[in-house]
Amino acid sequence: xxxxxxxxxxxxxxxxxxxxxxxxxxxxxxxxxxxxxxxxxxxxxxxxxxxxxxxxxxxxxxxxxxxxxxxxxxxxxxxxxxxxxxxxxxxxxxxxxxxxxxxxxxxxxxxxxxxxxxxxxxxxxxxxxxxxxxxxxxxxxxxxxxxxxxxxxxxxxxxxxxxxxxxxxxxxxxxxxxxxxxxxxxxxxxxxxxxxxxxxxxxxxxxxxxxxxxxxxxxxxxxxxxxxx
Amino acid sequence: xxxxxxxxxxxxxxxxxxxxxxxxxxxxxxxxxxxxxxxxxxxxxxxxxxxxxxxxxxxxxxxxxxxxxxxxxxxxxxxxxxxxxxxxxxxxxxxxxxxxxxxxxxxxxxxxxxxxxxxxxxxxxxxxxxxxxxxxxxxxxxxxxxxxxxxxxxxxxxxxxxxxxxxxxxxxxxxxxxxxxxxxxxxxxxxxxxxxxxxxxxxxxxxxxxxxxxxxxxxxxxxxxxxxx
Numbered sequence: 001x002x003x004x005x006x007x008x009x010x011x012x013x014x015x016x017x018x019x020x021x022x023x024x025x026x027x028x029x030x031x032x033x034x035x036x037x038x039x040x041x042x043x044x045x046x047x048x049x050x051x052x053x054x055x056x057x058x059x060x061x062x063x064x065x066x067x068x069x070x071x072x073x074x075x076x077x078x079x080x081x082x083x084x085x086x087x088x089x090x091x092x093x094x095x096x097x098x099x100x101x102x103x104x105x106x107x108x109x110x111x112x113x114x115x116x117x118x119x120x121x122x123x124x125x126x127x128x129x130x131x132x133x134x135x136x137x138x139x140x141x142x143x144x145x146x147x148x149x150x151x152x153x154x155x156x157x158x159x160x161x162x163x164x165x166x167x168x169x170x171x172x173x174x175x176x177x178x179x180x181x182x183x184x185x186x187x188x189x190x191x192x193x194x195x196x197x198x199x200x201x202x203x204x205x206x207x208x209x210x211x212x213x214x215x216x217x218x219x220x221x222x223x224x225x226x227x228x229x
Numbered sequence: 230x231x232x233x234x235x236x237x238x239x240x241x242x243x244x245x246x247x248x249x250x251x252x253x254x255x256x257x258x259x260x261x262x263x264x265x266x267x268x269x270x271x272x273x274x275x276x277x278x279x280x281x282x283x284x285x286x287x288x289x290x291x292x293x294x295x296x297x298x299x300x301x302x303x304x305x306x307x308x309x310x311x312x313x314x315x316x317x318x319x320x321x322x323x324x325x326x327x328x329x330x331x332x333x334x335x336x337x338x339x340x341x342x343x344x345x346x347x348x349x350x351x352x353x354x355x356x357x358x359x360x361x362x363x364x365x366x367x368x369x370x371x372x373x374x375x376x377x378x379x380x381x382x383x384x385x386x387x388x389x390x391x392x393x394x395x396x397x398x399x400x401x402x403x404x405x406x407x408x409x410x411x412x413x414x415x416x417x418x419x420x421x422x423x424x425x426x427x428x429x430x431x432x433x434x435x436x437x438x439x440x441x442x443x444x445x446x447x448x449x450x451x452x453x454x455x456x457x458x
Contacts, residue, residue, distance in 0.1 A: 052381050053332065064321050071327035078320055091307055092293050098300035103282065105334035152281050 005030040008050065009057045010037045014113070014179050015069035016057040017212040018171040022073065024208040026082045030059075070101045073168040085165040096162040100153070100169040108149070108176045111142040112187075120183035120223070142180065146187055146194065149173070154193035159200060166204045174201040178213055181220040184227055234259040237279065238286045239266045243342070243408050244298035245286040246441040247400040251302065253437040255311045259288075299330045302397040314394040325391040329382070329398040337378070337405045340371040341416075349412035349452070371409065375416055375423065378402070383422035388429060395433045403430040407442055410449040413456055 007023060007030045009016035023030055035041045035056050042054050051058040051067050058067040059075075066072055077087035088094050115138040122128045153161050161169045177187045177198065188195040202209045210217075236252060236259045238245035252259055264270045264285050271283050280287040280296050287296040288304075295301055306316035317323050344367040351357045382390050390398045406416045406427065417424040431438045439446075 064324055066324050066328060068328045068331035070331045071324055074327055075320065075324045078323075091304065094307075095293055095295050095300055095304045098303055099295060099297045102297035102299045102334070105331070106339075110335075 005059060005061045006033050007031065007057065007059055008033045008035050008047075010035050010042075011212055011215060012037060013056050014109070014175040015172060017178075017216075018168070018175040019057050019069055019072060021175075021205050021208045021212050022076070022086070022168065022171055024211075025205050026080070026086070028076065028080050028082070069172065073101075073172075077168070086168055088162075088167070093163060097167045097169045100161050101172065104169075104172060104176070107145045108173055111138070111145045112176045112179050114138050115142045115185065116179045116183050119180075119185075120219075139185070142185075146177070146191060149177075150191040150194045154197050160197065166201065170197075170201050171205070174198055174209075175212075178216050182216060182223060184220075184223045234288060234290045235262050236260065236286065236288055237262045237264050237276075239264050239271075240441055240444060241266060242285050243338070243404040244401060246407075246445075247397070247404040248286050248298055248301060250404075250434050250437045250441050251305070251315070251397065251400055253440075254434050255309070255315070257305065257309050257311070298401065302330075302401075306397070315397050317391075317396070322392060326396045326398045329390050330401065333398075333401060333405070336374045337402055340367070340374045341405045341408050343367050344371045344414065345408045345412050348409075348414075349448075368414070371414075375406070375420060379420040379423045383426050389426065395430065399426075399430050400434070403427055403438075404441075407445050411445060411452060413449075413452045 005028065007019065009020055009032075011017050011020060035047065037056065041047060042051075042056060048054055050060060050065060053067045055067060057069055057072065058065070059072055060066075064075070066075055074087065076082065087097060115135075118138050119130055119135050123130060149161075158164065160166050161173055174197075177194075180187060188198060234257065236248065238249055238261075240246050240249060264276065266285065270276060271280075271285060277283055279289060279294060282296045284296060286298055286301065287294070288301055289295075290308075293304070295304055303316065305311065316326060344364075347367050348359055348364050352359060378390075387393065389395050390402055403426075406423075409416060417427060
């Protein structure tokens with residue numbers, strides 16, 4: 001089954017972390033190919049030949065070049081021997097995982113990333129100023145998504161997003177929701193279901209979860225320390 | 230295999246059209262459940278009980294309530310006897326379809342819909358004014374996506390987005406790309422590959438493609454007529 005799998009990633013990217021945790025946890029054999037986004041390594045012609053979208057994460061193996069984290073998750077679960085719970089073969093359960101994976105693009109992913117980029121990343125990278133009204137608008141959209149997850153996905157006592165076992169949906173969701181912590185926002189505050197679920201995802205995937213979030217945790221701590229000054 | 234499949238849709242919605250064409254073309258047995266978005270029928274408590282996201286398209290059958298067009302396509306291809314080409318069982322080909330299905334959320338779908346809504350829908354529904362600079366910005370983002378499809382997906386002589394046979398990716402893509410025609414934008418102009426591919430998708434799925442786009446074509450014609458005055 002060995003396919004000479006190469007994984008291109010940067011742990012500052014949310015879906016890169018999700019896939020990295022998955023690869024480590026399932027012990028799939030793969031070659032680590034770091035692409036430093038901060039240094040623009042994804043914008044080179046060399047990388048464009050690997051991924052025409054010029055983004056991370058992506059993979060190559062003997063038969064394919066593949067981008068888009070959700071497509072990669074599905075491919076890996078199909079091609080390699082990974083425990084069924086990650087992406088259930090059962091049609092109904094798989095459909096519920098799929099529904100989250102598609103929904104998250106314009107919800108969890110979009111709203112958490114936009115808030116993080118506007119408040120934290122862009123001012124640091126491009127020196128842009130933060131308009132408090134615009135920040136409030138983005139924060140409101142993110143909170144709408146987080147509240148929906150708290151209520152609709154986790155409100156009925158479910159341990160994970162698509163049932164009682166962890167799936168790739170939980171990995172992608174948790175890694176997105178960690179991101180705004182760097183901008184000083186605590187997604188868990190006032191959301192008991194989300195708090196317990198985040199702890200469950202972390203426990204189920206440690207030590208890899210913490211390893212993947214090392215830099216995120218450092219930046220979150222820096223932001224928190226500055227806020228106290 | 231009959232599962233009492235109910236399909237909730239409005240043909241003004243791009244993914245609703247894609248799924249409708251698919252259901253008609255594959256002759257799956259299903260019950261038509263029209264949800265008029267213009268009348269706000271998706272916002273009722275009754276519909277919320279069917280789909281907590283309060284959007285179309287969605288389905289119910291004996292075992293599941295399911296939203297998100299991409300998740301629905303996968304579910305139908307898995308549960309029903311549809312020709313393999315729509316969503317290939319071959320792992321590599323399926324991965325390429327999946328890559329487009331995930332990519333399109335923030336590209337084809339987002340950019341064509343945002344332009345259409347800003348220039349055409351919102352002024353009609355809410356009386357908003359169109360700022361030419363903002364319209365130009367949205368148009369540029371849409372054209373970036375369309376040029377990418379012209380060059381990267383269709384540039385190497387491929388007949389369809391993921392190879393030589395039509396897949397669900399083509400249906401979703403074409404239905405999104407039809408939408409800005411109502412706002413007076415011709416996506417085919419200056420894009421010969423896209424032009425031929427759109428014709429191919431239409432030919433492969435008619436008479437259902439034209440039936441699904443009846444209202445879109447009427448509005449596109451109205452806009453074109455007004456532009457000539």
